[in-house]
Amino acid sequence: MDERVFIKDGIRLDGRRFDELRPIKMEVGVLSRADGSCYMEMGDNKVIAAVYGPREVHPRHLQEVNRAIIRYRYNMASFSVEERRRPGPDRRSYELSKVSREALEPVILTSYFPKSVIDIFVEVLQADAGTRTAGINAASVALADAGIPMRSLVSSCAAGKVDGQIVLDPMKDEDNFGQADMPIAITPTGEITLLQMDGMMTRDEFRQAIELAKKGCQEIYRIQRKVLIDRYSQFEDLQDEGSRR
Amino acid sequence: MDRKIVIPGDLLSEDTRRSGEGTYVRNGKVYSLLYGIASFREKISVIPLAGKYLPAIGDNVIGVVKDITFSNWILDINSPYDGLLHISEFPKKIDVEDMSKYLRIGSSVMARVKDVDPAMKVELTLNDRRLGVIKTGRVVEISHTRVPRLIGKGGSMISMLKKELNCNIFVGQNGRIWVSGNEEDMDLALKTILLIEREAHTNGLTDRIVDYIKNARRARG
Secondary structure, three states, X not given: OOOOXXXXXXXXXXXXXXXXXXXXXXXXXXXXXXXXXXXXXXXXXXXXXXXXXEEEOOOHHHOEOOEEEEEEEEEEOHHHOOOOOOOOOOHHHHHHHHHHHHHHXXXXXXXXXXXXXXXXXXXXXXXXXXXXXXXXXXXXXXXXXXXXXXXXXXXXXXXXXXXOEEXXXXXXXXXXHOOEEEEEEEOOOOOEEEEOOEEOOOHHHHHHXXXXXXXXXXXXXXXXXXXXXXXXXXXHHHHHHHHOO | OOEEEEOOOOEEEOOHHHEOOOEEEEOOEXXXXXXXXXXXXXXXXXXXOOOOOOOOOOOEEEEXXXXXXXXXXXXXXXXXXXXXXXXXHOOOOOOHHHHHHHOOOOOEEEEEEEEEOOOOOEEEEOOOOOOXXXXXXXXXXXXXXXXXXXXXXXXXXXXXXXXXXXXXXXEOOOOEEEEEOOHHHHHHHHHHHHHHHHHOOOXXXXXXXXXXXXXXXXXXX
């Protein structure tokens, strides 16, 4: 049993309240060679997403005759964690790649590009709990930057249970020593495309966590939208009108 | 304003009849499919700011030969899909053995898209007076999303350019543009085309380009 206290008088270790996200920074179009790209910081997480495609599939046998396939590669750089991580994919990377791809597939209109592939690469440069959610957020923006037709963006963040309390966007220590961690991804219309959980929650706590995480995702969606719209600032006066739903 | 920047999923209209290119309909409303500029005319359409060129029947394109098979040239048309030029679509009747003599790997052609099937097999043709193998002039490549702006409403921009620049211009929908004229005029033409690409999303561009060309000529003396 831990003697450590993570929440005191409603304030967490890093000074946040239970429903506050960590500071976010996003930049679009950072890689000139990629068709679309996005750099994102979520707290101390630093990730970069690159999108290539649609392009010819190699090896050919993977191609689908009437749609594009999506390849998502989540990878952590050796220097992204305190103890040097051996380079290359491990079981965790394969899992994160698969669930992240499945978080984005429902919104991408793959039928527009038969026999091709849309390659998404997410590289974690610095990790501090929540890298898969940061990756999905950056990948969404990079896909838009690449001109890929989508029903909407996808926004992602996690809720956790720390000191018995449901909190938004756990950082590393909260994730490592907390009782539960639940990353989700949703579309702006509230449809869930990613839902995972580590740990234990009661039904009520789970409902609370979903509501809290959804709110966090909505805030992230506003930031994703703003970074894309602001890029072409000639149209400043019309920015606010597009997000009515 | 009848134009504005939108992202995928932005709500454009509650009237499903107005759904145009780059939009989709869901639950009786029209949404954007793309990150681009929405234009609000009778039909609402979204023009992408980026993306790959997808060949459509009737498009003019400039292709580069990358392979020769038994009776087809295979061309790179700056798209995820290759263009196929069958020997029967070559303007002259030639034998299969002579294919590489008339059009070899690395050469460019001004072609038209004859057909695109659902599996994205793209057939090209050179059977038209204005099409053929490129032997003179220069080819420049811009983002294909800027080509509509280069052509202008009803061809207004491109007609002005042909006149003011004193060059022959062939605009490929795939973003490749061929110009032909004397050396100085071609230099100015290329600079002008790249300028239009950079400023395609701004207002009052046509007039600014006319001024740019006039100033450049005056400076030349």
